[in-house]
Amino acid sequence: MIEIAKSIIVLVIMMSLFYIWGRGTTELCGIKTRNVALMELLGLCLFFVVQQIVVQPLVFTHNSLHVTAIVDAIVVIVISGILVYVHTSRRSVAGKIFYKLNSVQLLFAAVGILATICMMIVAYNMMYRGYDTSYYIGIMNSFVYDGKFWTRDGFRGLWPTDFIPLHYAISCYYPVWSIVAYITGIPVRIFAMFSVKGLLIVLFSCVCFCYGYELLGDHIKEGEDNRWLNRFNLGFAFISITALVSLFLSEEHSLVGMMYLRGYESKGYCAAVVCPLCLLILIKICKNPTDDSLWKMLAVVAWSSMPIAMSSMAIIPLAIGIVGVILMVTEKRFWPIFIRCLICVIPNIAMMAWYMLGK
Amino acid sequence: MSFITNSAIYNMITGYYFHSHVWMILTLLSILYLIIKAEKAVKTKIILAIVLTILTVGNDLSYIILVRFFAAASYYRFYWMVPYILIVSYTLCRIGLDIYYSERLTRKRKCIIGAALVLIFIISIVSTGSLYLQKLRSDRPQNAYMVDVDTLELQDIMNSEREAGNCEAMMIMATPSTLALQYQTVDAGSYMAVDRTTLLDIRAMSPDPATLEWYDADRVYLMGLCEDGIQYDANLITKAVQELAVGYIVVHKAYELDNYMSQFNYNYVGETTNYKVYRTY
Known part of the structure; x- marks a missing residue:
């Protein structure tokens, strides 16, 4: 029970960290938004971009988990400190975020949060004995047990190996969560099941909120923004509706299946957070292709896609490519859009090349 | 259409x-x-x-x-x-x-x-x-680790063995695949002799073990014993456990293999709800 409580506390700490990082990202990039859920998601993305830069070199140069954890913790604390300083010392681009909510908004927020808690309860009660569970949690377990990365083969019963499986190792996802489990001292399996999976549910709710706030909110008629019908309420209403609908699916390879059953895997994060978030930003870009802040957001999401999940390797560049072609054709602005798309997908292409050549 | x-x-x-x-x-x-x-x-x-x-x-x-x-x-x-x-x-x-x-x-x-x-x-x-x-109705977790109860009971037995000095920190174990796949997620202090590759990539092809590399053949034999209770020739199992240095074998209680296990020097050390654990001596 203590371990589960610690896992939930870690979940809350990670959400706070993502908020700080996300708010910092929006401030530094000049992204004008008051959407806290979007900040959480951008915080997650920036966090993993930094983790990829800091952790991966240490992993591939065979440093111990202990050394990697110390370096990583220092970097995270320093960056968090800088970001807190940035948005306390200067006037915020977004303005005041935690404005006073009226009673109707509080009601919608309460229902949305309740829906998120219900999704978490469902996810925490899903027994899944998949072969992949054995591999991923087994390998994270071995990182923490041995204090070294990728020295065992999860497919072969955790026997020692010199081979680093690039198929998984190019992404820093599993080393990063192993570091957090190591620092907090929570057994890896409990940490994966409660912290990582729970965090995914909360982040998925943030994605839903963004769909309601950013997309449905655009359909509120001028002058209709009132106590009942406003972006905030639509965001929470969308969480509640999606949560309800999610219970009636029967496919484990879809977004919801990945989230409820395999939420601790990088695939779960790819299906339930990275892809829908990328789609949301691409839709917003289609509506307003000249808004640079949207392109900056897309870049952060695209750069974080492979650090979060190897599954994103081709999916995200393909989606960005498709939207890029459409915008080039319809907007008749080839080079600006081409360059923006290229900047977004370069890290994925570089890592794809590394993977293909190293295979 | x-x-x-x-x-x-x-x-x-x-x-x-x-x-x-x-x-x-x-x-x-x-x-x-x-x-x-x-x-x-x-x-x-x-x-x-x-x-x-x-x-x-x-x-x-x-x-x-x-x-x-x-x-x-x-x-x-x-x-x-x-x-x-x-x-x-x-x-x-x-x-x-x-x-x-x-x-x-x-x-x-x-x-x-x-x-x-x-x-x-x-x-x-x-x-x-x-x-x-x-x-939610039919298959809910029984413990915080969200594994079958046998997995945690096996972990307790293995921890007792470590504390008693009966094995080294790292041990090699052969268990049924359901248990092996779950066990490596709660205890990385062991190497599983029956693994995912044996289960999905090798055994699924129903190969003749004689045509496989020795380490794959040994795993297929051990998997047959642990998973299905197949009583292979004792020499084959002896060779397999020696080559892979298997310290512990876990088999389902229903197979009643006490006498068979003693043929290649494995003794009963404990049991979980559904399985018996044997150690080499």
Whole structure:
């Protein structure tokens, strides 16, 4: 029970960290938004971009988990400190975020949060004995047990190996969560099941909120923004509706299946957070292709896609490519859009090349 | 229609991604609704996006080419960019907003149409069946680790063995695959002699162990013993446990293998709810 409580506390700490990082990202990039859920998601993305830069070199140069954890913790604390300083010392681009909510908004927020808690309860009660569970949690377990990365083969019963499986190792996802489990001292399996999976549910709710706030909110008629019908309420209403609908699916390879059953895997994060978030930003870009802040957001999401999940390797560049072609054709602005798309997908292409050549 | 339903891509999408035709139809109807309601400029972009998606990842030729680079079983992941639950939920909300803003309908008619649509939607999704509600009813975790109780009982036995000095910190164990796959997620202080590769890639082919490399053959024999209680020639098992240095063997109680295990010097050391644990001496 203590371990589960610690896992939930870690979940809350990670959400706070993502908020700080996300708010910092929006401030530094000049992204004008008051959407806290979007900040959480951008915080997650920036966090993993930094983790990829800091952790991966240490992993591939065979440093111990202990050394990697110390370096990583220092970097995270320093960056968090800088970001807190940035948005306390200067006037915020977004303005005041935690404005006073009226009673109707509080009601919608309460229902949305309740829906998120219900999704978490469902996810925490899903027994899944998949072969992949054995591999991923087994390998994270071995990182923490041995204090070294990728020295065992999860497919072969955790026997020692010199081979680093690039198929998984190019992404820093599993080393990063192993570091957090190591620092907090929570057994890896409990940490994966409660912290990582729970965090995914909360982040998925943030994605839903963004769909309601950013997309449905655009359909509120001028002058209709009132106590009942406003972006905030639509965001929470969308969480509640999606949560309800999610219970009636029967496919484990879809977004919801990945989230409820395999939420601790990088695939779960790819299906339930990275892809829908990328789609949301691409839709917003289609509506307003000249808004640079949207392109900056897309870049952060695209750069974080492979650090979060190897599954994103081709999916995200393909989606960005498709939207890029459409915008080039319809907007008749080839080079600006081409360059923006290229900047977004370069890290994925570089890592794809590394993977293909190293295979 | 048959050329669509017989295509590899259609079977992949329905088999892996949608599972239920109700959801596929709801998604298609949702996209259609969004296209109809979109402004002209956005409408063109949505249609172009659909066409390009079909051209890149939505046809048999792409499927054949792309599965050379990415595993066929992973192809469905491209469709994560079409999160149908979000599309359907979004469309539901859009319909609600459109009805709310409609100037042609009276308040009473708006309520009736809205309620009818919600009812149709609920009947549709409930008719698809729910994997998650079924699992909540029938297969809930019994402990914080979310593993079978045998796994934690085995961990207790192994910890006792370590404390008693009967084994080194790292031990080699042969167990039934269900137990092996779960055990490595709670205790990395052991190497599992029956593993995922043996289970999925080797044994699934029903090979003649004599044709395999010794380390694969040994694992196949141990898997037969642990998983199915097959009483192979004792010399074969002796050779396998020696070559792989297996310290512990776990078999189901129902097989009653006490006498057989003693033939290659394994003694009973403890038991879980369903399994018996033997140690070499």
